[in-house]
Amino acid sequence: MLIFERSHPGRRNAAQAPHHSVVIGGPSTGLRTGIPAVLLREDRPLLPEASEMDVVRHYTRLSQKNFSIDTHFYPLGSCTMKYNPRACNTLAMLPNFLARHPLAPEASGQGVLACLYDLQEILKDVSGMAGVSLMPMAGAQGEFAGIAMIRAYHDARNDMARTEIIVPDAAHGTNPATAVMCGYTVKEIPTDANGDVDLDALRAATGPQTAGLMLTNPSTLGVFEKRIADIQKIIHDAGGLLYYDGANLNAILGKVKPGDMGFDVIHMNLHKTFSTPHGGGGPGAGAVGVAQRLLPFLPLPVVAKEPPPQPSPASEGGSHYRYLTEADLPQSIGRLSAFSGNIGILLRAYVYARMLGAEGMHRVAEFATLNANYLMAELHKAGFTVAFPQRRASHEFIVSMKPLKDATGISAMDVAKRLLDKGYHPPTTYFPMLVPECLLIEPTETESKETLDGFVAALKEIRDEAHAAPELVKGAPHTMPVRRLDDVKAARELDLAWKPAV
Amino acid sequence: MPFIPHTETDISQMLASIGAKNIDALFDEIPAALRSGKLTAIGDGLNEMQVTRLMHERAAQDSQPLNFIGAGAYEHHIPAAVLEIATRGEYYTAYTPYQAEASQGTLQTLYEYQTMIASLTGMDVSNASLYDGASALAEAILMAVRAHKTSRRVLLPASVSPLYRSVARSIVKLQDIELVEIPFDIATGTTDLDALQQHAGSDIAALVIPQPNFFGALEDVDALTAWAYAQGALAIGLVNPLTLALLKAPGQWAEKGADIAVGDGQPLGAPLSSGGPYFGFMCCKQALVRQMPGRIICRTVDLDGKPGFTLTLQAREQHIRRAKATSNICSNQGLMVTAATIHMALLGSDGLRRAAAASHANTQALAVQASGVPGVKRLFGAPHFHEVVLHLPGSSARVLESMAGQGISGGYDLQPHYPQLGNAILVCATETKTVEDIQRYVAALRHALH
Numbered sequence: 007m008l009i010f011e012r013s014h015p016g017r018r019n020a021a022q023a024p025h026h027s028v029v030i031g032g033p034s035t036g037l038r039t040g041i042p043a044v045l046l047r048e049d050r051p052l053l054p055e056a057s058e059m060d061v062v063r064h065y066t067r068l069s070q071k072n073f074s075i076d077t078h079f080y081p082l083g084s085c086t087m088k089y090n091p092r093a094c095n096t097l098a099m100l101p102n103f104l105a106r107h108p109l110a111p112e113a114s115g116q117g118v119l120a121c122l123y124d125l126q127e128i129l130k131d132v133s134g135m136a137g138v139s140l141m142p143m144a145g146a147q148g149e150f151a152g153i154a155m156i157r158a159y160h161d162a163r164n165d166m167a168r169t170e171i172i173v174p175d176a177a178h179g180t181n182p183a184t185a186v187m188c189g190y191t192v193k194e195i196p197t198d199a200n201g202d203v204d205l206d207a208l209r210a211a212t213g214p215q216t217a218g219l220m221l222t223n224p225s226t227l228g229v230f231e232k233r234i235a236d237i238q239k240i241i242h243d244a245g246g247l248l249y250y251d252g253a254n255l256n257a258i259l260g261k262v263k264p265g266d267m268g269f270d271v272i273h274m275n276l277h278k279t280f281s282t283p284h285g286g287g288g289p290g291a292g293a294v295g296v297a298q299r300l301l302p303f304l305p306l307p308v309v310a311k312e313p314p315p316q317p318s319p320a321s322e323g324g325s326h327y328r329y330l331t332e333a334d335l336p337q338s339i340g341r342l343s344a345f346s347g348n349i350g351i352l353l354r355a356y357v358y359a360r361m362l363g364a365e366g367m368h369r370v371a372e373f374a375t376l377n378a379n380y381l382m383a384e385l386h387k388a389g390f391t392v393a394f395p396q397r398r399a400s401h402e403f404i405v406s407m408k409p410l411k412d413a414t415g416i417s418a419m420d421v422a423k424r425l426l427d428k429g430y431h432p433p434t435t436y437f438p439m440l441v442p443e444c445l446l447i448e449p450t451e452t453e454s455k456e457t458l459d460g461f462v463a464a465l466k467e468i469r470d471e472a473h474a475a476p477e478l479v480k481g482a483p484h485t486m487p488v489r490r491l492d493d494v495k496a497a498r499e500l501d502l503a504w505k506p507a508v
Numbered sequence: 509m510p511f512i513p514h515t516e517t518d519i520s521q522m523l524a525s526i527g528a529k530n531i532d533a534l535f536d537e538i539p540a541a542l543r544s545g546k547l548t549a550i551g552d553g554l555n556e557m558q559v560t561r562l563m564h565e566r567a568a569q570d571s572q573p574l575n576f577i578g579a580g581a582y583e584h585h586i587p588a589a590v591l592e593i594a595t596r597g598e599y600y601t602a603y604t605p606y607q608a609e610a611s612q613g614t615l616q617t618l619y620e621y622q623t624m625i626a627s628l629t630g631m632d633v634s635n636a637s638l639y640d641g642a643s644a645l646a647e648a649i650l651m652a653v654r655a656h657k658t659s660r661r662v663l664l665p666a667s668v669s670p671l672y673r674s675v676a677r678s679i680v681k682l683q684d685i686e687l688v689e690i691p692f693d694i695a696t697g698t699t700d701l702d703a704l705q706q707h708a709g710s711d712i713a714a715l716v717i718p719q720p721n722f723f724g725a726l727e728d729v730d731a732l733t734a735w736a737y738a739q740g741a742l743a744i745g746l747v748n749p750l751t752l753a754l755l756k757a758p759g760q761w762a763e764k765g766a767d768i769a770v771g772d773g774q775p776l777g778a779p780l781s782s783g784g785p786y787f788g789f790m791c792c793k794q795a796l797v798r799q800m801p802g803r804i805i806c807r808t809v810d811l812d813g814k815p816g817f818t819l820t821l822q823a824r825e826q827h828i829r830r831a832k833a834t835s836n837i838c839s840n841q842g843l844m845v846t847a848a849t850i851h852m853a854l855l856g857s858d859g860l861r862r863a864a865a866a867s868h869a870n871t872q873a874l875a876v877q878a879s880g881v882p883g884v885k886r887l888f889g890a891p892h893f894h895e896v897v898l899h900l901p902g903s904s905a906r907v908l909e910s911m912a913g914q915g916i917s918g919g920y921d922l923q924p925h926y927p928q929l930g931n932a933i934l935v936c937a938t939e940t941k942t943v944e945d946i947q948r949y950v951a952a953l954r955h956a957l958h
Contacts, residue, residue, distance in 0.1 A: 008620060009853050022859050045729070047754065047760060051857050073602065087603060096560075099595075104781050179826035287604040288637070289787070289839075305678075344772070368545070379526045488612060
């Protein structure tokens with residue numbers, strides 16, 4: 007039932023409305039305003055008229071129809087669905103943090119600015135970069151900022167012939183889409199049989215027209231690109247720059263710094279590696295880090311720490327924090343949000359980083375990798391087809407359901423849907439597209455051995471069912487609020503908003 | 509080891525299964541030269557008690573002045589239930605609803621959101637959100653250029669927030685789109701129709717129409733929209749959703765309404781939070797839906813004919829279309845949209861109208877009383893919504909600093925962005941302000957000018 011169907015004309019929540027007699031100046035003035043009638047609307051928007059309890063009950067019950075990290079194992083490859091510590095939420099929502107206006111004087115925000123500055127320093131350290139901007143509001147916006155900086159760099163050198171960005175075929179779809187948004191054409195290069203970039207193809211694709219290469223390492227195939235030094239040399243020798251897609255940073259956090267691999271610019275998905283919530287599709291945060299030569303182009307604002315203009319109680323330890331603006335960074339690619347990005351999310355990432363400390367960060371990569379390799383080994387032993395059995399898994403790996411499909415007709419999608427009935431959120435399906443019938447599995451470091459063992463057992467059960475009772479698997483899920491949905495009807499009829507019955 | 513559950517026994521059993529002698533061996537494919545990885549700027553980990561203390565100390569450094577700044581972010585009452593429910597783990601820790609059967613909660617919530625925001629804006633359809641109002645404006649400009657096909661020029665009035673214009677420039681300039689600034693009439697504070705008319709007959713992809721505009725002034729939206737039609741340009745409405753409880757909606761402007769409506773959803777349940785997270789909204793006419801970026805939720809049926817919700821039109825998106833996608837956006841601001849949906853459901857159209865009307869009336873009262881201070885006068889004669897521009901007899905920066913010293917955020921200094929206005933500040937009093945608050949404001953202003 008929709009909230010609109012719980013609506014009753016005339017029902018309202020007096021506790022949530024201002025006492026207009028106080029603010030308008032007289033009990034009888036009602037809602038009259040000083041605005042000419044021609045600018046006012048005559049109808050009322052279609053919003054529910056429901057009691058507070060109806061609303062609370064409705065959305066509480068809706069929430070219970072979701073799988074979430076807090077309720078289920080969620081091994082979604084490339085998404086890093088690890089535990090989101092509750093302390094991060096509680097501490098980012100302290101009243102003073104929530105109440106501060108973005109344009110209030112910086113003197114009234116020294117606490118929040120200190121957190122942001124510290125987070126910049128932490129991210130510089132883990133990425134091996136010379137500077138960081140926290141501005142981008144999602145990974146895709148971080149990519150945009152990164153490629154826009156590459157373009158600004160070439161443009162500033164009057165190197166206008168560079169019109170292409172090279173992207174491996176295993177890359178996230180955001181990579182080519184971003185390159186186009188930045189005015190580049192995309193040149194795609196293939197992957198070799200080991201899951202690495204095809205170096206010959208890379209050499210052939212690189213030239214004076216190359217602005218840069220976008221690379222995820224470990225790749226979306228779940229393996230570390232060993233020849234990164236060669237790749238780096240090919241691109242840099244041609245005058246291009248290297249972009250690091252930080253989607254898989256969790257795999258190497260505290261182990262390898264992208265700056266040490268020769269990357270010039272990186273975005274970091276804080277909602278993955280730094281455990282801020284995914285929220286059913288955002289808000290995320292896609293901080294960018296850059297090497298020395300890209301520092302002038304960082305997106306605004308960036309937080310700076312300076313000696314205080316005059317000593318004041320608000321300045322901690324003799325420091326004063328302020329936002330750098332266009333006046334400080336005249337070559338900046340500019341602003342990407344009206345204010346300063348998703349600050350509430352950045353505070354959560356900061357709390358998480360401080361709780362981990364340096365030692366905790368090393369452990370992230372270690373245990374994410376241990377869990378992935380253990381799960382891969384157990385599934386391999388159980389007879390599942392691992393895409394790259396000769397390789398170490400990074401924090402994720404691929405299982406192909408093609409043999410099962412050939413034998414029983416049960417697809418990776420069917421397996422995924424049946425996993426829901428067993429109480430597991432499925433892995434990422436059909437990405438990367440290079441491996442047929444693939445499941446991309448990322449367990450993360452926060453899951454226990456028992457959970458991983460349970461997941462292996464569930465997949466084995468489903469495989470048995472695929473042979474013994476294929477219709478059971480094809481018809482899955484059976485225990486969710488709905489069964490499989492008609493996507494064709496959805497796209498054809500496009501019911502995108504409820505309308506009252508006439 | 510925070511948030512890692514492994515016991516020593518677990519670790520040795522797992523390594524034995526893998527056939528590795530220790531955890532370090534799992535990294536043996538990474539060239540040794542790269543594995544420095546020493547972290548120097550990060551101290552020891554803090555436990556929850558220590559980090560709680562640290563964050564309380566930091567929060568205490570942020571003062572809470574009585575706020576009269578708007579300028580794109582507005583202080584409104586948010587019912588307690590909004591954030592309580594939105595931060596339930598089932599919403600807070602869910603992923604994008606790709607697995608529809610296990611995400612009906614998020615999907616239905618987003619469908620209800622699309623219904624509410626489309627109705628508020630008077631438009632046919634909505635997406636499931638963009639990042640914020642400024643980046644939504646940039647996406648609307650890109651969308652209009654895609655839809656228009658021949659022109660890459662978009663008219664952007666100077667009465668649009670300078671911060672929004674700056675973001676739009678950063679995002680669209682890389683695709684060779686020309687943004688042409690249209691000045692405002694110094695008497696009214698609204699778009700200068702004569703200056704606009706000079707562009708008549710040229711090939712224009714879109715006109716951006718802010719309502720209320722950055723100065724809080726109300727534009728002649730019918731005339732501007734009709735002008736856009738006459739040029740064969742798309743009309744992009746840039747609106748504050750709360751004001752649409754009272755104001756004519758973009759879908760009702762002129763004969764056929766605006767083509768695209770965008771704005772920031774912050775006034776619908778998002779705390780100020782130093783600037784984010786908020787969310788951008790985007791609505792459009794049905795005919796443009798395939799040009800719209802971002803995720804879209806659709807109602808359909810399942811195998812048994814039971815109603816359910818799913819993502820649709822994914823062929824526009826980057827994970828399918830790659831280089832040919834409408835945008836690179838994937839994650840948006842889902843949780844803030846969940847909060848906004850609950851917020852709108854709790855207030856209803858009556859509650860939103862009251863909050864909007866009270867904000868208007870409070871700002872009106874503030875403008876009248878502040879104008880009683882010697883030398884202070886209101887700029888711009890056009891009707892306003894819940895922000896006004898005050899002209900001061902002394903340095904605006906110094907006045908605001910003095911008011912800050914008295915515990916009041918007295919407004920947004922327009923001087924850096926609009927030097928032609930002199931010592932002007934933009935002031936906002938939402939429904940959260942009492943009669944006493946407004947008196948305090950006026951007294952502080954009087955004192956600052958003394």
